[in-house]
Amino acid sequence: MQWFGPKIKCSPVQCDTPDNPENGKVIYTTKSYNSVVTYECDYGFMIVGSSTRRCGADKKWTGDKPKCKEINCGIPGILYNGWIEGSKTNLYAVIKFRCFDGMTFDGKSEKAVCRFNGTWSEPLPQCYGSFIMHEFLVLLPSLLTIFFSLRQTNMTRDTIIVVIKEINCGSPGHLPNGWLENVDKGTSLADSIIFRCLPNMTLEGDDTSVCQSDGTWSKPLPKCLAPCIVPTIEHGVVNNTKPREKVLHGFQLNVTCDDTFELAFGSVPPTCFNGTWSRYPRCKPARCKELPERPRHGIVIVPKSDHGMKARYRCKDGYKLEGPERTECRFGNWTGEKPICKEVYCPFPGTVPYGRVLLVGNMGMYDYRDYVQKVKNNRQIRYKCDRGFYLVDGPPGATCVA
Structure with a gap:
């Protein structure tokens, strides 16, 4: 008696040793399945991304390794009618806000500190004086901001301050497998561009974009996705187009697919995705959809039912296999004839001098004679000596093992 089938071995999942991020470190105790690693950054740096990752069943750490970015709050902006003292903008750097003479400071604090989250502790204040507002109209399509037109009472007569910035969205970028129209006509406020793709390319996205008042394009750059070449399929045919198209x-x-062949990818159709097929179409020899018919009083062992795989027939105890021991799956059908399991019997064991052989039955024991046939598997016999004799050697009985 033995088990039939492949040997299985289970090994614990172990992920690779995680690398330390630049300007940081990774902390962990184990690398086994479901373990968690934690990332920390050096002083003056902040983590960008998730600070933890978990070891998955695929032996890979979830997500991407985070980065440690230097904490820098950057320039807080332009302080009109004043200036900013301090040139450093890294962690804990301090800047001071100053107004020109005659201007009034309007803000929460005259200084700000760069914090751990990369922002200044105080917003940009304002510096202002006593003004008389004037109506002022500017008809320029490329102006991003008009703060105000004013006349300051303590300045010379009719002094006008106008702060303006031109709106220009710039180039939206390179369009692979295509080109941009109207870029030479300008990329300022209200200018538009048209996106074009090369022949046989598919445009995914909007075909036009307009420069907006905030200096950005109304629509993002689209994609020009490439076509696919229809392959020639061995043992099959494409119904809705021709090969090489x-x-x-x-x-x-x-x-x-041809008869006795089937699609290797199941029922999901191959789809063209930017020049490549999601699944390469292929017809393979068909699997056996049903198990081989088992013989009566027997079993059939089928590890796999793919083309070329083999199954094995076995009979129950007390039966002997007559016919092929194995069958093979060939193009969707099992080969050969089904064997039979024929019942086998134990022969008459012979006589015992000065004793008897007794056959154990449901109602007791009786003399076992040579004319008794078809003694089946697992039947038992007992040996009994005549009066005046005793069993010298051997067991007191036996079991039929067919």
């Missing part, structure tokens, strides 16, 4: 991005193939 170009089909657009998103096209799905309808494939039919």
